[in-house]
Amino acid sequence: MDHTSPLEKTLRGIAIALVLTFFLFPIFWIVLMSLQTNATILRMPPSLVFEPTLANYRALLTGTLETTAGNLDIAFMRNLGNSVILSLSAVALSLLLGVPAAYAFARFRFRLGENIAFTLLSFRFAPPLLVLLPLSLYFKHLGLTDTYIGLVWVYQLICLPLILWIVRGYFEDISPDIEHAYRLAGYGWWQTFRRIAVPLARPGIAAAGLLAFIFAWNNFVFALILASADKQPVTVGALAFVTASGIQYGQIAAAIVLSVTPTLLLALYAQRYLVEGLSLGAVKG
Amino acid sequence: MALLEIASLAKSFRREPVLADISLRANAGEIVVVFGPSGTGKTVLLRLIAGLEEPTSGQIAIDNRDMADVPPEQRGVGMAFQNFALFPHMTAFENIASPLRALNGNGGVTAGVGKVAKLLKIDHVLGHAPRELSNGQKQRTSLARALAASPKILLLDDPLRNVDAKLRFEMRLELPKLLRQSGSAVLYVTQDYKEAMALADRIAVLLGGAFEQVAAPEEIYNAPHSLAVARLFGDPAINVAEGRIETAADGVRLALADAALPIDPAFRVHAGRTVTAGIRPEAVVIARDGGPLSAVVEAVTPLNERTVLLLKAASGWEFLASLPSSGEAIPEAGGRVHAGIRPAGLHLFDRESGRRLAVNGREG
Amino acid sequence: MASITAAAHIASRPASRRRLGPRLLPYLLSLPALLVCIGILIPFFTAVYYSTLRFRLNLPGLKGFIGLDNYVNFLSDSAFWNTVKVSTLYAGLTVGVELCFGLAIALLLQKPTRFNNLASILLLLPLMTAPALAALMWKLMTNPNFGILSYLVSLVGFTDFRWGSDPKTALLTVTLVDVWVYTPFIMILLLAGLRSLPKAPFEAAALDGVPRSFVFFRITLPMLMPYIITAALFRLLDSIQQFDIIYSMTQGGPGDTLMVFQVQAYLEFFQYTNVGRSAALLMILWAITYAVSNVFIKQWLKLRQRTHGMT
Numbered sequence: 001m002d003h004t005s006p007l008e009k010t011l012r013g014i015a016i017a018l019v020l021t022f023f024l025f026p027i028f029w030i031v032l033m034s035l036q037t038n039a040t041i042l043r044m045p046p047s048l049v050f051e052p053t054l055a056n057y058r059a060l061l062t063g064t065l066e067t068t069a070g071n072l073d074i075a076f077m078r079n080l081g082n083s084v085i086l087s088l089s090a091v092a093l094s095l096l097l098g099v100p101a102a103y104a105f106a107r108f109r110f111r112l113g114e115n116i117a118f119t120l121l122s123f124r125f126a127p128p129l130l131v132l133l134p135l136s137l138y139f140k141h142l143g144l145t146d147t148y149i150g151l152v153w154v155y156q157l158i159c160l161p162l163i164l165w166i167v168r169g170y171f172e173d174i175s176p177d178i179e180h181a182y183r184l185a186g187y188g189w190w191q192t193f194r195r196i197a198v199p200l201a202r203p204g205i206a207a208a209g210l211l212a213f214i215f216a217w218n219n220f221v222f223a224l225i226l227a228s229a230d231k232q233p234v235t236v237g238a239l240a241f242v243t244a245s246g247i248q249y250g251q252i253a254a255a256i257v258l259s260v261t262p263t264l265l266l267a268l269y270a271q272r273y274l275v276e277g278l279s280l281g282a283v284k285g
Numbered sequence: 286m287a288l289l290e291i292a293s294l295a296k297s298f299r300r301e302p303v304l305a306d307i308s309l310r311a312n313a314g315e316i317v318v319v320f321g322p323s324g325t326g327k328t329v330l331l332r333l334i335a336g337l338e339e340p341t342s343g344q345i346a347i348d349n350r351d352m353a354d355v356p357p358e359q360r361g362v363g364m365a366f367q368n369f370a371l372f373p374h375m376t377a378f379e380n381i382a383s384p385l386r387a388l389n390g391n392g393g394v395t396a397g398v399g400k401v402a403k404l405l406k407i408d409h410v411l412g413h414a415p416r417e418l419s420n421g422q423k424q425r426t427s428l429a430r431a432l433a434a435s436p437k438i439l440l441l442d443d444p445l446r447n448v449d450a451k452l453r454f455e456m457r458l459e460l461p462k463l464l465r466q467s468g469s470a471v472l473y474v475t476q477d478y479k480e481a482m483a484l485a486d487r488i489a490v491l492l493g494g495a496f497e498q499v500a501a502p503e504e505i506y507n508a509p510h511s512l513a514v515a516r517l518f519g520d521p522a523i524n525v526a527e528g529r530i531e532t533a534a535d536g537v538r539l540a541l542a543d544a545a546l547p548i549d550p551a552f553r554v555h556a557g558r559t560v561t562a563g564i565r566p567e568a569v570v571i572a573r574d575g576g577p578l579s580a581v582v583e584a585v586t587p588l589n590e591r592t593v594l595l596l597k598a599a600s601g602w603e604f605l606a607s608l609p610s611s612g613e614a615i616p617e618a619g620g621r622v623h624a625g626i627r628p629a630g631l632h633l634f635d636r637e638s639g640r641r642l643a644v645n646g647r648e649g
Numbered sequence: 650m651a652s653i654t655a656a657a658h659i660a661s662r663p664a665s666r667r668r669l670g671p672r673l674l675p676y677l678l679s680l681p682a683l684l685v686c687i688g689i690l691i692p693f694f695t696a697v698y699y700s701t702l703r704f705r706l707n708l709p710g711l712k713g714f715i716g717l718d719n720y721v722n723f724l725s726d727s728a729f730w731n732t733v734k735v736s737t738l739y740a741g742l743t744v745g746v747e748l749c750f751g752l753a754i755a756l757l758l759q760k761p762t763r764f765n766n767l768a769s770i771l772l773l774l775p776l777m778t779a780p781a782l783a784a785l786m787w788k789l790m791t792n793p794n795f796g797i798l799s800y801l802v803s804l805v806g807f808t809d810f811r812w813g814s815d816p817k818t819a820l821l822t823v824t825l826v827d828v829w830v831y832t833p834f835i836m837i838l839l840l841a842g843l844r845s846l847p848k849a850p851f852e853a854a855a856l857d858g859v860p861r862s863f864v865f866f867r868i869t870l871p872m873l874m875p876y877i878i879t880a881a882l883f884r885l886l887d888s889i890q891q892f893d894i895i896y897s898m899t900q901g902g903p904g905d906t907l908m909v910f911q912v913q914a915y916l917e918f919f920q921y922t923n924v925g926r927s928a929a930l931l932m933i934l935w936a937i938t939y940a941v942s943n944v945f946i947k948q949w950l951k952l953r954q955r956t957h958g959m960t
Binding site: 175184200 | 332335337356357358359360362363364366368370371372373374383384387388430434
């Protein structure tokens with residue numbers, strides 16, 4: 001039964017509205033900025049009424065920036081491409097490696113498995129630089145600095161634990177008798193894995209993959225240390241862009257919008273699984 | 286040669302023994318019921334035969350082939366699980382088809398599925414997903430899947446447990462014919478003794494991790510090997526009391542609850558011994574003209590075709606009698622009666638071991 | 650009794666010949682995960698080793714073992730203590746604010762109405778933004794010349810509010826960004842916890858006419874504790890190691906007002922090329938997070954068991 005008074009309901013509504021404003025305003029404002037020319041941006045006081053322009057986006061997409069001082073080449077689209085390549089590859093690899101491993105951890109009790117799972121979990125909370133800084137020296141020796149392969153491998157540090165802990169839970173939730181029934185029907189373990197375990201765990205695998213993609217995309221420090229301009233994803237690229245382009249605020253805003261949109265859209269799509277993903281399977285949403 | 290042969294099978298989980306020295310044979314077309322209270326290892330035994338667990342020691346042979354290194358999918362075993370274990374993302378048809386496809390690819394699948402589905406009367410729901418089926422239909426689908434590829438060994442893990450009473454009753458009538466027709470050696474697990482007696486060619490009573498007795502249902506009921514076995518069969522449960530074997534001029538008697546009950550003269554060899562006696566309630570006879578055991582009727586409970594009486598002997602021993610409701614007049618509560626015991630329902634057991642007392646001086 | 654005499658002819662081998670295939674299987678399947686593990690542990694132990702060295706990349710000749718000197722030197726280093734102070738302050742402030750704020754929002758959105766659900770979905774967006782990019786967004790908004798926030802605070806009298814470039818307000822600014830990004834994390838965790846609480850105690854309290862504050866403090870809060878602790882520890886462990894937001898915003902400045910552990914370590918490595926000191930600093934940070942996370946992981950595993958009902 002609902003005992004709340006109309007006053008309370010109103011107050012609640014106002015409170016939620018304020019909260020929503022606080023959390024959504026910056027995104028809204030940056031989108032606005034991305035549609036404004038520099039002149040509009042610099043005009044004070046800021047106003048919501050202006051003539052929107054797509055020039056910023058055009059500049060980013062075509063890669064050239066027309067300024068009063070001449071034409072600048074912007075490599076931002078390259079950063080965007082890097083983000084896509086790195087995130088997709090990292091997630092694909094981590095799914096390939098992680099799903100069978102998650103199955104092993106879920107179905108078999110073996111000491112090595114517990115140790116691996118525990119180590120990966122404990123390093124989730126360890127300072128990344130602790131691993132990255134020595135790694136950067138190793139990479140130099142091995143010639144892996146600024147390569148897609150090196151970066152995708154390092155991204156496994158982010159993606160693999162996520163896959164392992166989330167998908168493991170989904171495999172654990174499948175009744176073992178179902179798999180046993182399939183074995184007795186005449187199929188070996190690989191077919192059972194492919195035709196029973198994986199399809200039944202598909203929501204979890206999708207969720208883990210989406211989350212891994214978001215975390216890989218949003219990563220900053222890995223690429224900062226191990227990549228140079230050539231292979232940098234948008235997170236690092238945007239920062240460099242700010243420094244390089246100086247006063248082109250509209251383009252900076254547009255770059256931020258382009259960088260942030262993919263993960264925001266994915267988050268809206270996968271929001272059901274976010275609680276579980278973020279708590280690494282400890283809490284079901 | 287028996288289709289299934291188990292020799293000295295043992296299984297422990299982390300040093301905790303569950304099964305010890307299990308030996309059994311089952312022939313094609315035979316239904317062996319593995320019966321026992323919950324937690325005694327019945328399901329473990331099935332899983333060992335299916336290859337889902339490895340034995341700690343001992344042998345399992347199917348069709349004369351040692352199963353020591355054979356994985357489950359190659360054993361020719363069909364199993365129906367207690368909670369059905371149907372593949373949720375496949376239709377009932379596909380569920381049943383799976384063992385057929387493993388065997389022959391896609392050839393003859395439709396016919397094979399149709400045949401067994403018709404036998405189990407589920408041919409009209411084949412297109413449904415498991416979650417759309419009733420419990421009874423799920424159970425039949427599970428059975429159909431186990432039967433589909435005509436396995437050598439059929440393992441049924443308490444399949445009627447999660448099914449409503451009416452269906453359970455129906456299936457108890459249909460199953461024996463179905464199972465014998467399949468030609469498989471059938472191992473059927475249940476905790477319900479009535480189910481065991483209705484379905485079994487032989488019952489293997491599993492107690493304390495070993496087979497206490499393996500015999501046809503009548504023998505189990507009429508000649509239980511131990512008090513424990515006797516207790517498991519029969520409703521109401523068997524009456525238990527201590528008595529002493531005494532010799533008298535006209536035969537051998539059992540002195541129990543201040544009465545002297547006549548027993549087989551061959552028990553003379555145990556004269557003087559105190560034993561545990563088990564008396565089946567239906568073996569208690571209330572005769573008008575008296576019997577050796579005098580008792581007062583404490584309560585009368587009519588139960589359809591039988592009436593159960595709670596009787597109290599002069600010594601204070603309370604016991605149950607089960608009389609046919611439509612037979613001789615049922616005594617009223619508070620009345621005094623003189624009861625006799627039919628010898629067939631009187632079983633003597635060693636007081637310490639619980640083992641059946643044999644008349645040739647030995648136990649067991 | 651089943652006769653086993655005929656069956657005795659089957660050779661009684663002990664079942665020690667297990668099937669090799671399935672035995673090896675779990676190890677094979679987890680091999681890649683093992684490799685990644687090793688890939689983490691090798692640099693880790695390298696860092697441990699480096700922390701005991703005098704090692705500067707631009708002075709390779711001076712490389713040598715100095716035991717715990719790097720650590721000892723920190724004790725008398727004011728820059729180190731500044732790092733400790735700033736990091737602790739930052740972690741305490743952010744987690745404290747986020748916990749209160751997140752709990753409040755979770756309580757507001759507790760009822761699973763369509764509106765509340767929509768609101769909680771929208772509130773996830775800041776969490777899904779890359780923190781480095783969030784910092785950039787806020788940098789734009791707090792730009793003294795055209796930033797909307799600078800404008801808004803000027804309306805209430807702060808005409809020259811310098812946000813991130815002012816030592817006095819820098820910490821507040823990055824805290825603000827952190828709160829913006831991470832409060833939703835606490836919120837959805839606590840919301841999930843709130844919604845999973847059993848209804849019975851609350852219904853009983855309502856029937857008994859128990860005042861709301863009592864219900865909150867004596868029923869809701871205690872039952873929510875595992876989730877609160879999980880959320881708090883998660884965030885604490887992340888906050889004390891914050892890098893992305895601070896580096897993107899000010900690279901640790903102005904001066905050293907925002908020199909948290911990882912930013913300091915980064916600069917030691919790349920600017921001063923002092924590998925030894927950098928490693929030692931990170932080891933200290935690691936020790937702190939390891940101690941805390943060890944306690945926490947047990948709690949986390951317990952929570953997980955509840956969800957999946959397994960070991």
